[in-house]
Amino acid sequence: MKYLHAVVLLTALLAPSSVWAVQPDEMLKDPTLEARARALSKDLRCMVCQNESIDDSDAPLAHDIRVLVRERLKAGDSDAQVFDFLVARYGEFVLLKPPLSWHTAALWGLPPAVLLIGAVIILVDLRRRRTAAQASEEKANLTAAEEARLAELLHGGSAP
Amino acid sequence: MIPELGHYALMLALGLALIQGIMPIVGARTNDPVLMNIATSTALAQFVFVAIAFGALTECYVFSDFSVLNVYENSNSAMPLIYRLTSVWGNHEGSMMLWVSILAFFGALVAFFGTNLPATLKADALAVQAWIAAAFYLFILATSNPFVRIPDAPFEGQDLNPILQDPGLAFHPPMLYLGYVGFSIAFSFAIAALLEGRIDAAWARWVRPWVLGAWMCLTIGIAGGSYWAYYELGWGGFWFWDPVENASLMPWLAGTALLHSAVVMEKRGALKVWTILLAILTFSLSLIGTFLVRSGVLTSVHAFATDPTRGIFILAILVAFIGGALALYAWRAPALKQGGLFAPISREGALVFNNLFLTSACATVFVGTLYPLALEALTGDKISVGPPFFNSTFGPLFIPLMLVMPFGPLLGWKRGDLLGAAQRLLTAAMLAAVAIAAAFALEHGGPVLAPFGVGIAVFVMAGAVTDIAERTMILRIPFGAALRRAIGLPRSAWGTAFAHFGIGVTLLGIVGATAWGGERIAAIKPGDTLDLAHYRLTFDGQFNRTGPNYRDVVGHFTVRRMSGELIGAMEPSRRTFPARNMATTEAALMTRGLSQIYLSLGDANPDGTVSVRLYFKPNVLMIWLGAVIMFFGGGLSLSDRRLRVGAPRPAKVRAALQAAE
Numbered sequence: 001m002k003y004l005h006a007v008v009l010l011t012a013l014l015a016p017s018s019v020w021a022v023q024p025d026e027m028l029k030d031p032t033l034e035a036r037a038r039a040l041s042k043d044l045r046c047m048v049c050q051n052e053s054i055d056d057s058d059a060p061l062a063h064d065i066r067v068l069v070r071e072r073l074k075a076g077d078s079d080a081q082v083f084d085f086l087v088a089r090y091g092e093f094v095l096l097k098p099p100l101s102w103h104t105a106a107l108w109g110l111p112p113a114v115l116l117i118g119a120v121i122i123l124v125d126l127r128r129r130r131t132a133a134q135a136s137e138e139k140a141n142l143t144a145a146e147e148a149r150l151a152e153l154l155h156g157g158s159a160p
Numbered sequence: 161m162i163p164e165l166g167h168y169a170l171m172l173a174l175g176l177a178l179i180q181g182i183m184p185i186v187g188a189r190t191n192d193p194v195l196m197n198i199a200t201s202t203a204l205a206q207f208v209f210v211a212i213a214f215g216a217l218t219e220c221y222v223f224s225d226f227s228v229l230n231v232y233e234n235s236n237s238a239m240p241l242i243y244r245l246t247s248v249w250g251n252h253e254g255s256m257m258l259w260v261s262i263l264a265f266f267g268a269l270v271a272f273f274g275t276n277l278p279a280t281l282k283a284d285a286l287a288v289q290a291w292i293a294a295a296f297y298l299f300i301l302a303t304s305n306p307f308v309r310i311p312d313a314p315f316e317g318q319d320l321n322p323i324l325q326d327p328g329l330a331f332h333p334p335m336l337y338l339g340y341v342g343f344s345i346a347f348s349f350a351i352a353a354l355l356e357g358r359i360d361a362a363w364a365r366w367v368r369p370w371v372l373g374a375w376m377c378l379t380i381g382i383a384g385g386s387y388w389a390y391y392e393l394g395w396g397g398f399w400f401w402d403p404v405e406n407a408s409l410m411p412w413l414a415g416t417a418l419l420h421s422a423v424v425m426e427k428r429g430a431l432k433v434w435t436i437l438l439a440i441l442t443f444s445l446s447l448i449g450t451f452l453v454r455s456g457v458l459t460s461v462h463a464f465a466t467d468p469t470r471g472i473f474i475l476a477i478l479v480a481f482i483g484g485a486l487a488l489y490a491w492r493a494p495a496l497k498q499g500g501l502f503a504p505i506s507r508e509g510a511l512v513f514n515n516l517f518l519t520s521a522c523a524t525v526f527v528g529t530l531y532p533l534a535l536e537a538l539t540g541d542k543i544s545v546g547p548p549f550f551n552s553t554f555g556p557l558f559i560p561l562m563l564v565m566p567f568g569p570l571l572g573w574k575r576g577d578l579l580g581a582a583q584r585l586l587t588a589a590m591l592a593a594v595a596i597a598a599a600f601a602l603e604h605g606g607p608v609l610a611p612f613g614v615g616i617a618v619f620v621m622a623g624a625v626t627d628i629a630e631r632t633m634i635l636r637i638p639f640g641a642a643l644r645r646a647i648g649l650p651r652s653a654w655g656t657a658f659a660h661f662g663i664g665v666t667l668l669g670i671v672g673a674t675a676w677g678g679e680r681i682a683a684i685k686p687g688d689t690l691d692l693a694h695y696r697l698t699f700d701g702q703f704n705r706t707g708p709n710y711r712d713v714v715g716h717f718t719v720r721r722m723s724g725e726l727i728g729a730m731e732p733s734r735r736t737f738p739a740r741n742m743a744t745t746e747a748a749l750m751t752r753g754l755s756q757i758y759l760s761l762g763d764a765n766p767d768g769t770v771s772v773r774l775y776f777k778p779n780v781l782m783i784w785l786g787a788v789i790m791f792f793g794g795g796l797s798l799s800d801r802r803l804r805v806g807a808p809r810p811a812k813v814r815a816a817l818q819a820a821e
Contacts (some may be wrong), residue, residue: 022769023393023762024683045544050458051402053546056395096546103541107428107531111524111553118516126504 166216180290184283199286207268227313253306264366284352319739328388335381342374347443363428377796407449413522430500438788510568588622610675621663655797666786672779683769
């Protein structure tokens, strides 16, 4: 059974008994605060789900965190303060976008590194092969003596 | 009897694969045509036996033979025929059967149509194909046998997971697997070329149709999965950066790069060594995708550790094939001859740029998907890598790719004229500027960058049109003459233009649906109305409905324009499946042009109201329409004369081949 969900793109865990995320009764009256809450929710992970944000998840835990986020916002917290509060409480696992630190350096560094190293390899290879081609071209060029000998052979060939 | 027949046929297929994996290689080394020809007959026979095994399993599902454990666990006699058929691959064992069936099918195609291949290359490639097949037959027989019986056969099965009871499942996994497994042909040919120690432009010509076919299937398979998630999961998202999705995106990115580098190799004889590496990497990523999805490692590192047999078996297959292939590459590739010089500004240069960015994007998805697993396994730290990470790393890599894309086809081979290409793209750039201005003027709200997304999409689309306009010289010569030129254009040129145009269409859909969509979440009573975008929905009430193996609670909504004009009705429902005691939401979709109104019904609340979610998704259909256009473009390219006629005859080829050692 546990392999079954894997057949399709998404997991069975994504479709529990009621497919509901943000509930109408959770939402704040103030539309600006609610919009901020929704934006924050998209970057927060429901820790009991598979890669789902609390905005999408209908797990009870996600509900609790959604309510918590809205409580903090109502209390006047900034976005950063809400994140800090949740990280202090649940650990970095709650953030869907891991902050840059020593243990995520490779994660954030790899994409630009691949791009840069790839670009350098391509440029170096291109230059090396062009100089190599030029060198072989120069080698292929005949000296004056060879030219003369060639002309002689060609003319000599037609009239032996 | 039938399941035993299937089981036996699978074992025979394994035996045949073992013969096919050894004899032809020996034949190719000793130049023995009899041994080499074994590959053709065994590949065809292998396909027959795998087809028998797959047919046997299908028979068990269609006639609901619950004495077979796999059928009992994943089917139910009340399910409609189409779901009894699709549940064959709606589970682990069955999907592996589908995997090997497609593998054997491709092997048989190479054996049957590869009459113009050099004998040794064909023998070696089919032998490599047989190694892959043998490994997966062993995997199925040892850890995932779908033909296991239950001593006391139950009367009824446990039903297929409700979210998989969807027509999309009839189409999405087979297409995805056709894509994954299709890349195995490129892999086998790459290994065969390394074994032979020689490679030339004709190799690219043989391999390209397979890569193109696999790429087409993968494209449409991914798009199908995305559409399925969109309407089935009930909140209107179309891409979640879920590891399972990423597992299919990585081979697509690498395969797209391979498709482009193979063009350079075929036309100019350059990038040979890189193309071989990409062929190996693309199939390796398909294998890694299979491993990620099949081993349970994604659920958690611990879930993997509790039942590791299957995971470790696939991991062993992975290590053997990827490690072996890369080791062979490291050993033999330096001996392969490089060829074809080009200036940085040239068609080749543009295609190298494409490869650099696609490979980097692929590496980004790879590290984002596997980093949390690796970190947890190594240090025990748990981190999450979700959509915000991918959006902020993948996006910046794709923007330059899209901006350079229209230039590529306009640049000449070897040495291109950048200024000339830019001049020819002036109209496209102006159209893009107009689109950006229009988006700023017409749309309010949404991210500031969204109009620029529209601009890039329009530039890509107009660039594809420019390419065709330049080639046909339309507007510059009489229309009839331009039409004749258009008909005379190679189909691959049309294919390129369509595929590139499709990318633009998809981007436009993504930007529209994510930036300017509307959303209403509300608890409503019958008689209440919801306004969104230009529409007003009235909730008329709920009623019950019974399906073959489920019960529906249906909400009825009347949709009107704001002016009061009646448009139609929408009926979203909550569906309960008694066999598994599970429920799904069946969203209602109403298509308005390329946009959609999306409505899903939530639970009834104690106060008598019902929660509903209503979305307006502008241009959302363009996301998948773009993929269909890409698929069509691939098909045009595949039907190109030079691929249809096939590669040069063997005799000519042998003269052209140059030994690298």
